[in-house]
Amino acid sequence: MKHDLVLSTFGGDARAIVEAAVRAAGEGYDGVWVFDHLSSLASPGAPGEGAARDPFVLLGAIAARTSRLRIGTLVANIHNRHPVQLALALDTLGQLAPGRVVAGIGAGAGPGSPFAREDAAVGRTVRPAARRRELLVEHVAALDAIWRGEDATGSVATHGLSGVVVGPRPPVVIGGSTRATLELATRIADGANITGASGPALAERVAQVRAAAAQRPDGGAGFELSVFVPRSPAEIEATGGVAALELPDGVDRLTFLVRP
Template identity: 35%
Template sequence: MTGPRTTEHLDESAPPARRFGVMLYPDQPFPVLVQRLGWLEELGFDQVFVPDHSADLRDPSGLWFDSWSVLAAAAVTTRRIRIGTLVANQILRPPAQLAKQAIALDHLSGGRFDLGIGAGLFPWDHHSVGQVPWSPKERAERFADYVAIVDGVLRGGVFSHQGAQLWVKDVVTVPGSLQSPRLPLIVGGQSPTLIRVAAACADAWNTHGPPGASAPEVLGITAEQNRRLDRLAAEAGRDPADIRRGYTIFGPWDPRRGRHGYEEIFERFTGAGVADFVLDWPGEAHREEFERVAREVIPPLRDS
């Protein structure tokens, strides 16, 4: 999987082709979700992602289907667009079983699945699986073992791992990922531990910026985190250019707030080292602008 060149590399060679995805929420009846998937594919988006929570974080009492069931529907009703999680939740799913779910969807989609993984956050996700909410320190400590197990199981065969927090023994996985040597892994998050894990083994890193930060702060922090990812990847013996960098457009940069347009966002974050952009689902009020951007703005940016 070819990764982007970050800001430090831009003077030496051209950056990678940009990719554009959309966050689709499992908050509608299945016929509506299938219709939305078809629309996103027709608009030419490269990727569609589904979040992984036990309830809708915007309205916990609202309609909210299991994300992995929605992804299965996406796998069989689309033909070109890549599908994935942004991000799968370590709180909800044991790592080896998560990897096997991802392998099944990789085969079901014909090799179009990207697995994003995050450390988890919300208390109600813990409560849904009978857990007392973990502290931020515990979530971070578990994450390195969690991703190591997912990575190993995705490669197929027999895998064991004995970590500081998590372990598995003789996990048999046949077949492995349809994509080789395994389906792509995206690490989503911003803590130093998550960035270090991304540097060690991920194919991509995705961020939406620190909650509560201003637009300039999000941009500056993203650029700095990209530089940190470069350093950590080199220390781990990897070429930093092998790790793609993604930004999910939330918070102060959200175009629906009326202060920043998509064109500005794509330009500014490309300069900060980002190659993959994930747009939030627009809603009916912003559908026309979203479609304009998909049809007119994005296509010439892919190879520019």
């Protein structure tokens, strides 16, 4: 099982975040992810304190300072940028870190979530879960079309656009907590990151995702399943280590949260 760090950008100093990624590489972690938020208003812990840093600027700096780490967003919010902008950012990052980029993508916050504060502040309507999943399908399909050299369709349609990407499409990992979103990931993405579950609930989610992934042409062998652990490695060690998490079989990667 591989171990990654998710570096929270809420209230963080950009230079310190990059240095943390360099240290993670030196300590043997397999990958580093960063959040994608417009403002620290979305922070569940200290809303409005400090600022939220741009994920792709951070990842570009991390790419330049490391040579082995897998890097990506956990997750890029589909509401923050058009798929063309996302493809451009990912492909540019791919030139800086060939073969190391992962496109973590999510459908955005639901009503009542702390993250919805960000949507309200920019006048964005928080849509129901079913509609957000529909938009997620459109955005992933648009990324696929852009990398095939074709136009995207639907609400994110393009018209004769070319010259956006030059490298291979990075793997797409969808972050989610519900059965519907995670099973959707097995149909349209290369992996899933499970959030908001532990114990028996996590075991149930893992079993559901693995069963759905088994219906893929490759039998699910190429589908990566990771779990978001909202605690740091130090906190995990202080409470019995990874073994105490009692993880079910079928998890490929753990992503630990590190706050500034």
